[in-house]
Amino acid sequence: MGRIERAGTGADRRLLAALRDCGGQPQVAAVARALSAGGEHGALWLAAGLAGAAADRGRRAAWLRGTGLVATAHLASIGVKRVVRRPRPARAVFDPLVRTAGRHSFPSSHATSAAAAVVAFGALGPVGRHLLPPLAAAMCVSRLVVGVHYPTDVVAGAALGALTVRLAGKRGPRV
Numbered sequence: 001m002g003r004i005e006r007a008g009t010g011a012d013r014r015l016l017a018a019l020r021d022c023g024g025q026p027q028v029a030a031v032a033r034a035l036s037a038g039g040e041h042g043a044l045w046l047a048a049g050l051a052g053a054a055a056d057r058g059r060r061a062a063w064l065r066g067t068g069l070v071a072t073a074h075l076a077s078i079g080v081k082r083v084v085r086r087p088r089p090a091r092a093v094f095d096p097l098v099r100t101a102g103r104h105s106f107p108s109s110h111a112t113s114a115a116a117a118v119v120a121f122g123a124l125g126p127v128g129r130h131l132l133p134p135l136a137a138a139m140c141v142s143r144l145v146v147g148v149h150y151p152t153d154v155v156a157g158a159a160l161g162a163l164t165v166r167l168a169g170k171r172g173p174r175v
Contacts, residue, residue, distance in 0.1 A: 042113035045070045049070060050067060063124060073116035080106070081105075086104055087105065088105040105148065115140075115159070117136060118132050
């Protein structure tokens with residue numbers, strides 16, 4: 001993985017500053033806060049998997065397997081955070097719009113579970129294929145808008161989520 005900069009690279013900080021500035025717009029801030037709250041501990045994605053299992057009886061096992069893979073990816077991100085221990089962006093520079101569950105930012109667990117859900121549920125129908133990718137992308141961007149992650153945290157989290165589901169699920173849930 002190489003060395004993770006403790007305080008983000010110059011490009012990391014500049015992109016974070018630009019997107020965090022978007023959070024000054026009340027409507028943008030409200031959406032970013034809502035996405036942040038919904039993505040806490042992978043809740044939105046776990047709920048989506050359970051709802052899919054309840055609504056799609058024919059593929060219930062695949063939805064439940066995908067939900068388990070999303071949870072696995074989320075737990076993997078927590079493990080990586082404990083090893084890397086990269087601090088979140090400095091409060092002196094970026095006033096965050098939300099509180100966080102922890103002090104460490106690399107990788108973004110929100111991005112991990114969002115990307116894991118896209119991969120895990122993408123093969124299970126039109127909702128997974130068409131609705132989840134833009135929602136997951138918005139979730140990832142929201143972490144920058146609320147000022148609690150560097151862009152590299154989000155990219156690494158998304159890669160970790162997708163990779164975890166692919167490796168653990170051998171191409172995602174079987175349909």
